[in-house]
Amino acid sequence: MRRFELEDSSKKKIAALFVFLSIIALIPLFLLFEESFSVHMALHLVLMFALAPALVGTQFFLWVFPPTIRAKLHQRLGALLTGYAVFSTPVIAFSLSTAFLWFSHVPAIFDATLTNDAFHAFIHFGLLATAVLYWQPLFYANKELPYLSTNESKVFYILASATQSALLGSLIAFSSTILFKGYLAMNNPSAVLMDQQLGGAIMLIAGAFPYTVAIFLSLQKE
Amino acid sequence: MKNETNSNPSNYGAVLRVSIVYMVFGFVMFMILGLLGLTMRLQQGNLITIEPTSFYSIMTFHGIGMISTALLIVIGGFAAVLGKSVSLNVKWLWIIFTFFFVGMGFVMFSTLIGGFAAGWTALYPLPFQGTWSEWAAVGTTVGIAFMLSGLLLYFGMVITFTSRAYGGLGRALAIRYLTSRGKNQDGPLPKPFEILGVAVSIPGLVCVAAGFVWLIPLWLQAGGLITGTDVLAMKNYDYLFGHLLANLTIYFAAGLLYFLLPIYTKRELKTTWPVALALNAAIVLLVVAYFHHLYQDFAQPLALSALGQIATYISTIPVLLVTIFSGLSHLYRAGIRWSATLVLIALGIWGWVFGGIGGILDSTIAINQVMHNTLWVPAHFHTYLLLGTLAFAWAFLFHVTHNVSQISESPRSKIAASLYGIGGAGFILVFFLSGALSIPRRMADYFPEWQPYAISAVPFIVTLGIGALWIGYEMFKRLRVAWRQTHVSLDPSTALE
Numbered sequence: 240m241r242r243f244e245l246e247d248s249s250k251k252k253i254a255a256l257f258v259f260l261s262i263i264a265l266i267p268l269f270l271l272f273e274e275s276f277s278v279h280m281a282l283h284l285v286l287m288f289a290l291a292p293a294l295v296g297t298q299f300f301l302w303v304f305p306p307t308i309r310a311k312l313h314q315r316l317g318a319l320l321t322g323y324a325v326f327s328t329p330v331i332a333f334s335l336s337t338a339f340l341w342f343s344h345v346p347a348i349f350d351a352t353l354t355n356d357a358f359h360a361f362i363h364f365g366l367l368a369t370a371v372l373y374w375q376p377l378f379y380a381n382k383e384l385p386y387l388s389t390n391e392s393k394v395f396y397i398l399a400s401a402t403q404s405a406l407l408g409s410l411i412a413f414s415s416t417i418l419f420k421g422y423l424a425m426n427n428p429s430a431v432l433m434d435q436q437l438g439g440a441i442m443l444i445a446g447a448f449p450y451t452v453a454i455f456l457s458l459q460k461e
Numbered sequence: 462m463k464n465e466t467n468s469n470p471s472n473y474g475a476v477l478r479v480s481i482v483y484m485v486f487g488f489v490m491f492m493i494l495g496l497l498g499l500t501m502r503l504q505q506g507n508l509i510t511i512e513p514t515s516f517y518s519i520m521t522f523h524g525i526g527m528i529s530t531a532l533l534i535v536i537g538g539f540a541a542v543l544g545k546s547v548s549l550n551v552k553w554l555w556i557i558f559t560f561f562f563v564g565m566g567f568v569m570f571s572t573l574i575g576g577f578a579a580g581w582t583a584l585y586p587l588p589f590q591g592t593w594s595e596w597a598a599v600g601t602t603v604g605i606a607f608m609l610s611g612l613l614l615y616f617g618m619v620i621t622f623t624s625r626a627y628g629g630l631g632r633a634l635a636i637r638y639l640t641s642r643g644k645n646q647d648g649p650l651p652k653p654f655e656i657l658g659v660a661v662s663i664p665g666l667v668c669v670a671a672g673f674v675w676l677i678p679l680w681l682q683a684g685g686l687i688t689g690t691d692v693l694a695m696k697n698y699d700y701l702f703g704h705l706l707a708n709l710t711i712y713f714a715a716g717l718l719y720f721l722l723p724i725y726t727k728r729e730l731k732t733t734w735p736v737a738l739a740l741n742a743a744i745v746l747l748v749v750a751y752f753h754h755l756y757q758d759f760a761q762p763l764a765l766s767a768l769g770q771i772a773t774y775i776s777t778i779p780v781l782l783v784t785i786f787s788g789l790s791h792l793y794r795a796g797i798r799w800s801a802t803l804v805l806i807a808l809g810i811w812g813w814v815f816g817g818i819g820g821i822l823d824s825t826i827a828i829n830q831v832m833h834n835t836l837w838v839p840a841h842f843h844t845y846l847l848l849g850t851l852a853f854a855w856a857f858l859f860h861v862t863h864n865v866s867q868i869s870e871s872p873r874s875k876i877a878a879s880l881y882g883i884g885g886a887g888f889i890l891v892f893f894l895s896g897a898l899s900i901p902r903r904m905a906d907y908f909p910e911w912q913p914y915a916i917s918a919v920p921f922i923v924t925l926g927i928g929a930l931w932i933g934y935e936m937f938k939r940l941r942v943a944w945r946q947t948h949v950s951l952d953p954s955t956a957l958e
Binding site for chain 2: 390391394397398401402405406408409410412413415436437439440443444447450451454455458459460461
């Protein structure tokens with residue numbers, strides 16, 4: 240069972256702590272996001288930049304199971320793991336996470352999530368799942384899962400994502416019209432516009448920091 | 462006094478790879494920003510029509526972007542030079558690149574999408590009063606902060622690692638050798654470019670500090686935590702940061718020149734006492750010359766303006782002594798075979814001298830009263846950036862791709878370098894002429910009588926662009942092989958030579 244062997248148990252424990260902290264942070268955000276676009280964006284950030292990489296870092300907590308159960312899981316979930324390996328190939332993972340992020344912020348789609356809980360849950364799950372795929376190639380070198388082995392490939396991979404994310408944040412932050420009209424039901428137009436610009440700014444400015452930290456953490460000494 | 466290498470870094474291939482990424486990314490940004498520059502001249506010549514708000518956004522991105530790009534390219538190149546004898550941290554180098562990349566992204570999106578158009582000289586009531594949203598101003602300043610953070614790491618790395626290699630900061634600056642008038646040296650003597658790196662990194666730290674002292678009150682103001690600032694103090698810090706940033710580009714580029722000249726002329730560039738003195742003098746002169754930015758502020762003490770003029774004049778002496786004299790004497794009767802690299806080096810020396818003369822004239826108080834805010838100022842900084850700093854940088858990148866790939870140079874690449882020089886010289890001469898005729902800078906719409914000057918610059922910009930593209934093509938066709946070679950074990954003591 241090489242795939243789920245502990246490579247660095249302390250890293251996994253730290254990641255587990257981050258999973259816990261992310262969930263704590265998500266609770267108030269889930270209570271407020273339907274009233275405020277900026278809170279909604281903060282929620283997305285926690286999902287994509289805290290919970291998703293932390294989950295990858297814990298290797299989905301499979302290490303807590305005894306080796307015999309892990310062996311059985313590996314046999315039964317072999318196809319799922321193969322699929323995971325395919326979809327977390329860097330080009331596919333980047334394309335999927337980028338496409339889903341932009342799709343989920345198309346105004347009509349976004350407004351639909353505010354009126355349909357099931358669809359909203361699907362979008363949030365999709366953001367989390369594609370973000371998990373995105374972070375996978377940056378974690379734990381092993382033979383069976385895709386891994387970016389050189390520093391330059393890691394830097395380009397992360398910066399490509401940072402660029403598209405910042406572009407999306409800019410389009411929202413600097414828009415002078417209300418893009419997400421679903422929030423007009425909750426507040427007056429000028430407050431909605433200000434909140435929308437704040438949400439975009441959170442994506443643009445706050446979103447840059449996790450990528451920078453990711454580069455710092457993922458680089459190896461040469 | 463013998464120059465000795467103190468260490469033989471084992472990570473040189475990795476350092477060279479990061480360095481290549483800095484310079485190639487910088488080249489791509491240079492071409493994009495150059496196109497924006499062409500757009501501005503077309504608008505000023507009334508050949509195209511763009512809204513003034515868009516013009517000033519483009520101008521802001523072009524200005525902040527170009528100075529950052531030039532700095533990124535030269536510090537990247539300088540890392541490849543310094544990394545031959547000083548073991549640098551590759552992880553830090555990648556993080557510095559990340560800071561620059563993210564910072565430039567912020568500035569690009571905040572100007573081109575957010576419409577921020579205040580320029581980097583965002584004097585009161587700028588940057589928050591304008592046609593753009595407050596977030597665009599915040600985005601731009603955050604972008605500048607990212608780049609400053611990258612610079613802080615870079616300067617810290619150069620000072621720390623070079624000092625470590627030579628056993629202390631004093632030794633890295635050859636202070637004992639300097640104070641004993643060349644009679645005593647404390648350990649191995651650093652090479653000229655090593656002293657230069659440490660010496661200019663010290664005012665570099667002042668630049669970073671001044672930048673943050675300017676930025677932090679702006680953020681506090683944007684956040685509503687303070688209602689206003691001392692606008693004169695803010696102007697002073699803004700200009701101190703900008704002045705140093707612009708000057709650092711040419712000093713790091715000079716480091717590339719000190720490295721390249723001995724290779725092509727087969728004449729060693731030694732650390733002599735006058736050279737050590739001149740390089741150490743840069744620590745003080747770079748900062749003090751800043752006072753020439755105070756001429757137009759009647760509220761500032763007059764003595765500071767006088768000091769600015771005197772210090773600017775004195776600052777030319779080390780440059781003349783080390784870079785110009787030494788550069789020309791290296792080239793004189795060296796029996797060299799002209800190549801694209803050497804054409805670019807000669808162009809760089811010319812650009813530094815010519816741009817420097819333009820700057821010295823403008824730093825003369827009596828002349829500044831007439832030339833201030835005319836196109837004379839852009840003429841000065843475009844000359845030393847385009848034909849000084851970047852000419853040295855392209856020479857170095859050309860040399861790296863050529864030398865590491867071991868693919869021989871096409872004789873036609875000299876034509877490409879010459880086109881770059883001819884186009885660049887024509888372009889800046891039109892700027893100088895326009896400045897001499899008192900045509901103002903930072904103007905989107907020109908009076909009809911000014912338009913012919915803008916129009917006459919266009920063919921030169923196109924020639925410059927063709928030259929740059931051609932140089933780029935010649936470099937990039939060797940790049941893949943050069944990149945592969947960096948993975949092969951490189952001996953730092955002989956690499957690039």
